[in-house]
Amino acid sequence: xxxxxxxxxxxxxxxxxxxxxxxxxxxxxxxxxxxxxxxxxxxxxxxxxxxxxxxxxxxxxxxxxxxxxxxxxxxxxxxxxxxxxxxxxxxxxxxxx
Amino acid sequence: xxxxxxxxxxxxxxxxxxxxxxxxxxxxxxxxxxxxxxxxxxxxxxxxxxxxxxxxxxxxxxxxxxxxxxxxxxxxxxxxxxxxxxxxxxxxxxxxxxxxxxxxxxxxxxxxxxxxxxxxxxxxxxxxxxxxxxxxxxxxxxxxxxxxxxxxxxxxxxxxxxxxxxxxxxxxxxxxxxxxxxxxxxxxxxxxxxxxxxxxxxxxxxxxxxxxxxxxxxxxxxxxxxxxxxxxxxxxxxxxxxxxxxxxxxxxxxxxxxxxxxxxxxxxxxxxxxxxxxxxxxxxxxxxxxxxxxxxxxxxxxxxxxxxxxxxxxxxxxxxxxxxxxxxxxxxxxxxxxxxxxxxxxxxxxxxxxxxxxxxxxxxxxxxxxxxxxxxxxxxxxxxxxxxxxxxxxxxxxxxxxxxxxxxxxxxxxxxxxxxxxxxxxxxxxxxxxxxxxxxxxxxxxxxxxxxxxxxxxxxxxxxxxxxxxxxxxxxxxxxxxxxxxxxxxxxxxxxxxxxxxxxxx
Numbered sequence: 001x002x003x004x005x006x007x008x009x010x011x012x013x014x015x016x017x018x019x020x021x022x023x024x025x026x027x028x029x030x031x032x033x034x035x036x037x038x039x040x041x042x043x044x045x046x047x048x049x050x051x052x053x054x055x056x057x058x059x060x061x062x063x064x065x066x067x068x069x070x071x072x073x074x075x076x077x078x079x080x081x082x083x084x085x086x087x088x089x090x091x092x093x094x095x096x097x
Numbered sequence: 098x099x100x101x102x103x104x105x106x107x108x109x110x111x112x113x114x115x116x117x118x119x120x121x122x123x124x125x126x127x128x129x130x131x132x133x134x135x136x137x138x139x140x141x142x143x144x145x146x147x148x149x150x151x152x153x154x155x156x157x158x159x160x161x162x163x164x165x166x167x168x169x170x171x172x173x174x175x176x177x178x179x180x181x182x183x184x185x186x187x188x189x190x191x192x193x194x195x196x197x198x199x200x201x202x203x204x205x206x207x208x209x210x211x212x213x214x215x216x217x218x219x220x221x222x223x224x225x226x227x228x229x230x231x232x233x234x235x236x237x238x239x240x241x242x243x244x245x246x247x248x249x250x251x252x253x254x255x256x257x258x259x260x261x262x263x264x265x266x267x268x269x270x271x272x273x274x275x276x277x278x279x280x281x282x283x284x285x286x287x288x289x290x291x292x293x294x295x296x297x298x299x300x301x302x303x304x305x306x307x308x309x310x311x312x313x314x315x316x317x318x319x320x321x322x323x324x325x326x327x328x329x330x331x332x333x334x335x336x337x338x339x340x341x342x343x344x345x346x347x348x349x350x351x352x353x354x355x356x357x358x359x360x361x362x363x364x365x366x367x368x369x370x371x372x373x374x375x376x377x378x379x380x381x382x383x384x385x386x387x388x389x390x391x392x393x394x395x396x397x398x399x400x401x402x403x404x405x406x407x408x409x410x411x412x413x414x415x416x417x418x419x420x421x422x423x424x425x426x427x428x429x430x431x432x433x434x435x436x437x438x439x440x441x442x443x444x445x446x447x448x449x450x451x452x453x454x455x456x457x458x459x460x461x462x463x464x465x466x467x468x469x470x471x472x473x474x475x476x477x478x479x480x481x482x483x484x485x486x487x488x489x490x491x492x493x494x495x496x497x498x499x500x501x502x503x504x505x506x507x508x509x510x511x512x513x514x515x516x517x518x519x520x521x522x523x524x525x526x527x528x529x530x531x532x533x534x535x536x537x538x539x540x541x542x543x544x545x546x547x548x549x550x551x552x553x554x555x556x557x558x559x560x561x562x563x564x565x566x567x568x569x570x571x572x573x574x575x576x577x578x579x580x581x582x583x584x585x586x587x588x589x590x591x592x593x594x595x596x597x598x599x600x601x602x603x
Contacts, residue, residue, distance in 0.1 A: 002479070014434060014478040015441075015455070016471060017463025026475060029533055033476060036534055037423040040492050043499070050494030051501060053325040053355070054550030054574075055312040060354035073197030074218035078445035089443055090454040 109133045109281030113338040120179045121172040127160035127179030134181045137281045147273045149186045150203040151236035159233040176341045178231030183283040185274045186237040189318045192216035207320040208242040208252040211447045211465030221318020222350050230345040238273030242467045244322045246270045247539035251469040260598040265523035268298030275302035278332040285333045291326045293543025296555040300518035300567025307339045310575045311550035312357040315350030323432035326547040336585035340364035367578040368585040373407035378511035382418035388520040391561025396517045399558035399568040415503045421545035427480050427493035434477030501549040508573045518555040518567035552577045556584040557593045
């Protein structure tokens with residue numbers, strides 16, 4: 001069982017602002033989904049390794065050479081707030097704190 | 098010839114193979130094909146809600162370029178030259194120039210409010226390859242938000258309605274693309290498939306839908322949902338058409354390190370119509386309780402047709418099939434919760450505009466994402482959180498190993514597998530929106546294929562209650578050629594190659 005407090009904690013971890021009614025609905029829905037998912041615990045996987053992806057590729061390397069990326073103007077064009085040639089972000093460090 | 102369509106079908110409802118020959122023979126122009134599609138798009142815009150963006154001027158200009166090339170005889174070995182198509186709005190299309198100014202390209206929303214008005218500074222690999230092939234982009238199709246859904250009801254821009262019956266869903270998440278092809282609005286369309294999002298809507302919409310092997314096609318420029326499962330592929334009106342589009346899309350791309358350097362065969366040339374000597378497995382676990390009788394009957398009949406063509410039909414077992422859903426609904430949300438962390442209201446997309454950082458994150462994401470996306474972010478974050486990681490995420494990855502091993506084992510004995518694509522035909526809009534688990538069950542027959550990374554195609558195998566049913570052909574990794582050969586051989590004799598929605602004929 002996942003409690004309402006658990007759901008609030010997970011929403012905070014995910015930086016997801018949920019309304020009170022969304023939280024109420026989410027508790028019931030997540031519990032039903034987790035109940036269905038719980039059947040995996042019955043599978044014996046004691047001698048089975050995990051699969052993260054299915055193709056036999058690892059550590060794909062490319063030559064370490066500079067190449068053009070997108071321009072600063074194009075990179076900033078979708079930003080909600082800019083200042084000059086920079087992204088404008090909310091304050092995260094304050095003087096004296 | 099294979100892939101030719103009868104004279105009875107309107108121009109808009111024909112195959113690429115058919116109109117391609119007419120283009121090269123200069124009986125029809127690419128401009129006429131674009132106008133034909135645009136007429137259908139406009140006619141059904143309100144009724145079906147298929148497109149989120151239409152690039153009319155750019156499409157007409159591109160068609161003129163294609164017509165000029167065709168007139169110079171440059172159509173040889175370029176089967177997509179001059180063919181109008183649509184992209185699911187999960188593929189970014191370049192909409193900014195070097196100076197960051199709109200260049201006339203189409204916006205990309207991923208069906209989400211959080212990307213409303215987003216203009217990509219770069220093009221997806223799919224857009225680039227299809228442009229190089231001479232195909233003409235018409236617009237971007239509606240889809241479930243971030244490709245999360247099985248009915249297209251999770252789009253922030255309203256549901257797509259099924260061209261066969263407007264009161265039903267077209268399937269999802271690529272329901273706009275499946276509907277565009279079913280309704281004569283595009284000669285092909287691309288979708289993305291993470292757990293069935295190409296094959297299931299193809300089944301419900303009565304068209305062909307192909308999910309290639311994981312790694313076969315570059316995912317560069319596809320808005321990420323679950324990176325170990327996502328793959329893109331075409332919707333078409335014939336199997337041969339799918340072979341043509343796959344050939345144009347497939348191949349290694351250094352910008353997607355999960356795309357592989359496998360040789361790309363001439364898929365259309367491999368369509369022999371002959372399945373003699375092929376061993377085709379029918380996994381008994383795919384005929385589950387709860388499957389609609391009309392669906393089972395149509396699929397069983399499809400299997401008999403292939404047997405009649407000389408294929409050897411063998412019953413096989415994939416015992417972990419019923420663990421697929423649980424495995425998928427841990428792995429996919431876990432990967433999604435990580436991929437969707439990038440929507441922060443700072444660099445691009447919707448922003449709530451709060452001055453305080455945490456408040457801005459919470460409100461931007463709370464207001465920008467829809468209910469299903471929030472549910473999956475929550476599920477994924479929970480499965481990855483301290484104390485639950487081993488019990489959920491690692492466990493699901495271990496069961497993934499078992500599911501893949503069962504497919505690998507069975508596919509050493511048989512050449513391909515035959516199964517239903519979806520346990521049901523198109524259902525009523527609103528019928529499953531209150532019950533996420535019921536909605537997730539739509540993908541029970543398709544998502545194991547993504548878990549194992551294999552290729553699969555859905556081909557129409559008749560109607561049940563007047564709505565389309567799909568037969569799924571699943572193959573070995575990188576053996577799309579056999580999958581397409583089986584589907585094509587079936588399509589040639591089954592009698593459903595000219596299945597079109599009743600509203601298509603006008």
